[in-house]
Amino acid sequence: MGRPRAFDQDATVRAAARLFADRGFEGTSVDDLVTGLAVHRGSLYKVFGSKRGLYLAALRQHLDHEVLPMTAALAAADGPALDLAVAGFDGGPAEGLLLLAAAERAPHDPEVAALVAEGLSALERALGHRSGDPALAPALVAAVLGLRLRARAGGGSGADAVRALTDQLKE
């Protein structure tokens, strides 16, 4: 029998998600993780196998606790779906992790790509459901992602323009 794991695995994964969301996969070293998560290096390797193993767990956690509940609420909510999506998709403590994963790791890692696709598909279904036109959903997802990216770079929301565009498309 090995020694008991001296740390809370869920809390560690949540904290790792915040670090990865802030600095990206490549930008977060094992030193950063050991310091930021206050766990032993050996424990990190023993529990997660590699930095990638921890990253996959962090992305999974972000999907399960932030992205998928948000899209489920979006599908059921009253109010302007696009505004809600632009304001809250890929939000939470590790805000932006999905978007960053899509840009940084998904092109190189099929497992990351699958997790990103899962999050984006959920958003697409919710927006398709709310707009009443599933064929329009991919364009709405693209608009949401673009606006979130722009907001991260300090740009304006532009949600009004997207709403005007979707109104136009529906006519």
Add this chain to the structure above:
Amino acid sequence: MALVSVANDTLTVEVEGLDRLWAVKSRIEIPLGNVRGATADPGIVREPKGIRAPGTHLPGVIVAGTFHRDGEKVFWDVKNPERAVVIELADAKYTRLVIEVADPRSTVALVEQALRSR
């Protein structure tokens, strides 16, 4: 410096040159099923290594051989920390391998890709 290769569902680590003398062991073969992942980790060299048996430890110069600490058995072969890669194992003779390779990024990619395509 070590050379990492993958063939026939087996990961092979070959310790090159004079490092073989320091590390004592020159070749380690691990079934891919017992490999959990690989990580470039320049900072690991600053961690406590534990008790060496057998091998060589000249702090700041070379860490080579088998080290025991907290019930873990770790194989080391590192001179340049910037090129250290950690290969985590399961149900194997070693808990993990910490080796210096020519190109950490490509070694990590090689191992992770081999694990995915199993």
